[in-house]
Amino acid sequence: MAVDVILGLQWGDEGKGKIVDYLATKYDIVARFQGGPNAGHTLKFDGKKFVLHTVPSGIFRPNLINVIGNGVVIDPITLKKEIDNLDDANVNYEGRLLVSRKAHLILPTHRYLDAASEAAKGSEKIGSTLKGIGPTYMDKTGRNGIRVGDTFAPDFKTNYDKLRAKHLGLVKLFPEIEFDLEAEEAKWFSSLETLKALPMVDGEYYINDAINAGKKILAEGAQGSMLDIDFGTYPYVTSSNTVTAGVCNGLGIAPSQIGEVIGITKAYCTRVGGGPFPTELDGEVGEFLRQEGGEFGATTGRPRRCGWIDLPQLKYTIMLNGVTQLVLTKIDILNKFESIGVGTAYQYNGETSDRLPYDICTVDIDPVYENHKGWMSSLEDITNFDDLPTEAKAYVHTIETALKVPITMVSTGPERKKLILKEASGVLS
Ligand code: GDP
Ligand code: IMO
Ligand code: MG
Numbered sequence: 001m002a003v004d005v006i007l008g009l010q011w012g013d014e015g016k017g018k019i020v021d022y023l024a025t026k027y028d029i030v031a032r033f034q035g036g037p038n039a040g041h042t043l044k045f046d047g048k049k050f051v052l053h054t055v056p057s058g059i060f061r062p063n064l065i066n067v068i069g070n071g072v073v074i075d076p077i078t079l080k081k082e083i084d085n086l087d088d089a090n091v092n093y094e095g096r097l098l099v100s101r102k103a104h105l106i107l108p109t110h111r112y113l114d115a116a117s118e119a120a121k122g123s124e125k126i127g128s129t130l131k132g133i134g135p136t137y138m139d140k141t142g143r144n145g146i147r148v149g150d151t152f153a154p155d156f157k158t159n160y161d162k163l164r165a166k167h168l169g170l171v172k173l174f175p176e177i178e179f180d181l182e183a184e185e186a187k188w189f190s191s192l193e194t195l196k197a198l199p200m201v202d203g204e205y206y207i208n209d210a211i212n213a214g215k216k217i218l219a220e221g222a223q224g225s226m227l228d229i230d231f232g233t234y235p236y237v238t239s240s241n242t243v244t245a246g247v248c249n250g251l252g253i254a255p256s257q258i259g260e261v262i263g264i265t266k267a268y269c270t271r272v273g274g275g276p277f278p279t280e281l282d283g284e285v286g287e288f289l290r291q292e293g294g295e296f297g298a299t300t301g302r303p304r305r306c307g308w309i310d311l312p313q314l315k316y317t318i319m320l321n322g323v324t325q326l327v328l329t330k331i332d333i334l335n336k337f338e339s340i341g342v343g344t345a346y347q348y349n350g351e352t353s354d355r356l357p358y359d360i361c362t363v364d365i366d367p368v369y370e371n372h373k374g375w376m377s378s379l380e381d382i383t384n385f386d387d388l389p390t391e392a393k394a395y396v397h398t399i400e401t402a403l404k405v406p407i408t409m410v411s412t413g414p415e416r417k418k419l420i421l422k423e424a425s426g427v428l429s
Contacts, residue, residue: 001259002211005247007221009317011271013297014264015329015411017041020057020220022416028064028215029065030058031207033250034240035222036073036136038129040298045416048089051298055082056220065210066093070102070203071240071250073136074148075111077184080191099195100203101149107160108184109167110135116174126236127273129299137239141162151196164241174216184379204252211257219247225317226271233360236275244321263323263405265314267294267331267395268340270304272297279307279343293333308341308369311402312354326403328396329411334416337374340346344399348399372398379412385422396422 006023008014021043024030037053043060044050052059054074056066068074086093110132117134118125128134139145144163150156210217221242226232228242239244239327244261248254262367268289271277281289286306289295295304317323334340345354345368357363382388388396388410410420 003257004216004260005219006262008224009263009265010224013226014266017043017057020329024058027218029217030056031067032056032072032220033069034071034246035129036087037078038132038133039160039222044414054079068096068099069251070100073104073106075106076191076195077187080194098199098201101200103148104145104278106132106136108188109164110270112179116171116177117176120174134239207251233275261321261323262325264327268309269307270295272304276360279310280369281307308343310343314354323405325408326405327409328407332379332412339385340372340374341369344370356395385420
């Protein structure tokens with residue numbers, strides 16, 4: 001069981017980037033298995049901040065190999081920007097950033113279609129990041145897509161033009177929007193050269209050879225389980241499988257290779273974009289959480305919706321993913337709350353349940369809350385779990401007891417080192 005997994009258990013932005021960066025030194029390879037530049041993973045260390053969209057979060061750890069897996073969709077423009085940032089920061093990624101030939105490409109016209117289709121949805125819009133994710137995965141499953149490896153073939157430009165023409169036909173179905181296709185294409189083709197200069201691999205062979213050679217691999221999830229195309233709050237989801245099962249498809253490994261599944265949850269909850277959010281706080285408390293938590297998107301800068309932690313929701317995603325250990329992030333954001341809510345059950349259709357209803361997008365859910373006494377003090381400089389304020393320890397215990405999965409790490413700040421290791425686990429020891 002050579003492949004451990006880190007993924008988000010809520011609606012994204014749980015702090016995956018920080019935890020992957022922290023744990024990466026225990027591994028030989030970090031691999032992204034799904035999603036694309038809709039992701040924004042923030043890393044902070046030595047007073048520097050980086051936001052990664054396509055590049056795996058192990059890139060700042062010397063010697064470690066980073067693989068962009070076949071399940072990822074790549075926009076060469078975003079990737080080039082990320083690589084330029086690595087160059088500016090003098091990060092040596094040569095020979096350490098590998099791309100699966102089977103990863104699909106996001107074309108400028110995919111972004112054009114994404115924007116036009118969202119504009120047409122009006123108040124029903126998904127709140128997509130407009131990075132072209134939906135249209136690219138549609139072309140992948142519709143068997144029209146262009147893969148990274150295809151860019152080396154002699155008929156690449158012909159196939160590009162064919163797909164572009166199809167997209168321009170489709171775009172006419174939507175209201176007109178502004179999109180400077182010529183300028184975007186010029187950028188895209190020049191950025192493509194940067195992508196093509198990276199080492200290409202047959203990812204499935206590469207990863208399985210590594211497993212057979214005894215290497216340890218960390219699969220880095222993007223988005224969160226509630227945004228999964230099958231199990232999320234459909235249609236307010238992304239277009240890939242964000243759950244553990246997606247690791248097998250997105251890297252080409254067998255389920256039997258999956259070891260630890262490390263699920264990340266904030267100590268509260270956020271979501272960006274449209275769709276249901278049962279424990280959302282609309283008023284002052286929600287606004288206070290947003291300000292304290294700096295809850296503005298790492299990719300789009302949009303304000304994130306905020307609310308209390310939701311145990312039925314977490315039980316659901318723990319079940320879907322087979323989570324073996326939990327990481328609780330951003331607990332420091334609750335430092336100034338006298339009382340902290342914990343959603344313990346849902347009331348809907350006259351019943352109380354801890355299961356998510358099929359019609360979660362339309363049914364009226366009234367969550368049941370337990371209130372916890374806040375600790376009203378800073379967690380700065382606390383490095384041992386036992387030194388946390390009693391109320392903070394009680395809060396952590398409540399969550400792990402209800403979820404029946406051990407919390408092995410508690411994150412108390414955005415910096416790499418702000419992490420309390422709660423108990424020894426297979427990963428940490
Ligand atoms: P990701 O998409 O899951 O990697 O998460 P994002 O990077 O989009 O959002 C998480 C935000 O919270 C980033 O700004 C991180 O720097 C920050 N962050 C992560 N862990 C903590 C923490 O424990 N405390 C605080 N205050 N900020 C954190
Ligand atoms: P990370 O990896 C939070 C949301 C969008 C929108 C929906 C569909 O940083 O946690 P898409 O662009 O995929 O068509 O958008 O999914 N979304 C995210 N929300 N974090 C993310 O990634 C997200 N990626 C997509 O806001 O509601
Ligand atoms: Mg993010």
